[in-house]
Amino acid sequence: MGGHYRSDIAAALELATDLEDSRSVRRQIRYISELIWPQEAVKLLTVGREDRQFAKSPGVVVLTNQRVVFNRSSLLGYLVTAPVDAISSVDWAGGTLKLKWPVDEFIRVRDVPEGSGTLLASRLRAQLEERRVSERLEEQRTARRRRGLPEGTENSAEDVTTRLSTLDRLREADTITEAEYQERRAAILGTI
Template sequence: MTETVRAPRPVAGNLVPAEARGVQLLDGLLVGLGGRHVLLPQAHSSPPGGRDRRIASGPRQKGWGMGKYNVRPDIDAAAEKAGPAIGSRREIENLPSVLWAGEQVDMLASGIYGGGNGLVALTNMRLVFFRHGMMSQKLEDFPLINVSSVQWSAGILMGTLSVFSSGNRADIKSVAKAPGEALSGRLRMLLATANTQVAPPAWGGMPAGAQDVASRLATLDQLRVAGAITDTEYQEHRTAILNSI
């Protein structure tokens, strides 16, 4: 059993060397190193009544809180909306380096894709999966213009976000349920808005397929104006859309 005793108050000319007791002085508190703790009064004067003051030790305060990143306003707001489910601090701090000019982050979540955990970011232009490791990075993006549909399936705590893009399916797994549901719902809304941006002509004689092509071309034009895609990418996507008629 560890014994704790209070040593006599040292007086001038009769100081007891700390080394002799095998102790370490920490601001007036001597902690024994050999199973015997010796508490000496602090160098400060004692308050009336002879009671010595002690340094109170409490829980260590964290200097960084979940959802408080100070990266840029849109990213900070998205991280705060996602709440404690977000744990991809490194990815969030480096996210601006992979965003396009004029791209704004709407929602964030974390998930597993391609064998690694990373950040899922929904912007006004695309869905991005970003993993920023110590030795390598992984970036997979799905421009909204190429996304045909999205599916969300969830268990009690986690779910899978399935994205159907350019004839392929990508499954982002282990997404926390609340942010995953919110992100998938928002993505569906963006896709629906993109498909209805162009109003049908006044005569109403355009077939449904032609309306879809016109909407996709209009979205493509907007991405080009915003600088989200290069002229080469614009021509490639435009040719692919026209060839699909």
């Protein structure tokens, strides 16, 4: 898809090789830079149609470092946005991507290309898993402080194994670079 885009959008387009090359999709991709905040970085994008009866034109699903944005341009325009931290689950099956966040709100996008949809879902799941692990670690630290134990006195083998396993999933999902993986792995192993 030709055009001049911000470098992060161009990099996301390089990963999304299976996007439909239509005028509507090109227009939406040009519009992404206006939808995202200056401090946001686009990680991935794909296209699809909202799973509603009259949603005929495709929309763009954008994963940034802070939120997920679904935009479908139509006569009235349509925008759904959710902070990544608020998303509670990601389902991907048969070309349909479903993102759910608290209060039973969700967006379901159908006709998503297999490659970019799978990549987006796996990266988002990895981010959610990383957040859950961070929350569990913080809970463990809080429990240690309540018991009056100094930081780092209970670094169990199970904790290290869990952290290494999460790190492996992040690398497999291409959420972190090989250099970041090696650095974090060394830091985890250094706590033993």
